[in-house]
Amino acid sequence: MQDFDEFVTVRSAALLRFAYLLTGDRHLAEDLTQEALVRAHRRWHAITGDEGPEPYVRRAVLRQYLSWRRRRASTERPVADPPDGAPPGSSPDALADRVVDADEMWTALNALPRSQRAVVVLRYYEDLPDAEIARLLGCAQATVRVHAFHALHKLRSALTPVPLRRGEP
Structure with missing residues (x-):
C-alpha cells in the first residue's frame, strides 16, 4: 500500500486540478482538496481496493464539492494581467x-x-x-x-x- 505522504506528493496536483474544474476557484479548490486529504488521512489504513486510494480521494473531493456550504461573497471574477507577448504565430x-x-x-x-x-x-x-x-x-x-x-x-x-x-x- 502506498504511503500517505507519497500519495499526496505524487497525486495532489491532479486532485487540485479536478477540484478546480468543479469549483472554478483556485482557493475553494485548495480547500476542497485539503479537506478531502485530511479525511483520507484519518482513514488511510482502511482505504483498500484494486484501484488504490485515488478513487476514494476523488470521491471525497466530489462529495465535499456537492455539499459545500460556503459560497463566494462576490460574483466578481479577478482576471490576471495578460502576458507580455502573444504566442508565436498568433x-x-x-x-x-x-x-x-x-x-x-x-x-x-x-x-x-x-x-x-x-x-x-x-x-x-x-x-x-x-x-x-x-x-x-x-x-x-x-x-x-x-x-x-x-x-x-x-x-x-x-x-x-x-x-x-x-x-x-
Whole structure:
C-alpha cells in the first residue's frame, strides 16, 4: 500500500486540478482538496481496493464539492494581467478572443447547479461512463443523463451567439 505522504506528493496536483474544474476557484479548490486529504488521512489504513486510494480521494473531493456550504461573497471574477507577448504565430486579437472565450466558458460553468457541473466534469474531464458517475453521485444513470442534457443545453445557450434580427447592424 502506498504511503500517505507519497500519495499526496505524487497525486495532489491532479486532485487540485479536478477540484478546480468543479469549483472554478483556485482557493475553494485548495480547500476542497485539503479537506478531502485530511479525511483520507484519518482513514488511510482502511482505504483498500484494486484501484488504490485515488478513487476514494476523488470521491471525497466530489462529495465535499456537492455539499459545500460556503459560497463566494462576490460574483466578481479577478482576471490576471495578460502576458507580455502573444504566442508565436498568433495575433494579439486571437489571444484576446481566447481569453474572452475562456471567460465565457467559466461564467457559463459557474452558472450551472452543482450536480450538473459535477456531471459535466466527471463525463468530459474524467471521461467516466454514466454508470460510474451515477455510482459516485449516488443516483440513477437516467438522472446523470438528465443532468448532462440540461447542463449542455444551458452551456450551448450561454455560449451560442444570439442571431441578429432584421434591420439590426
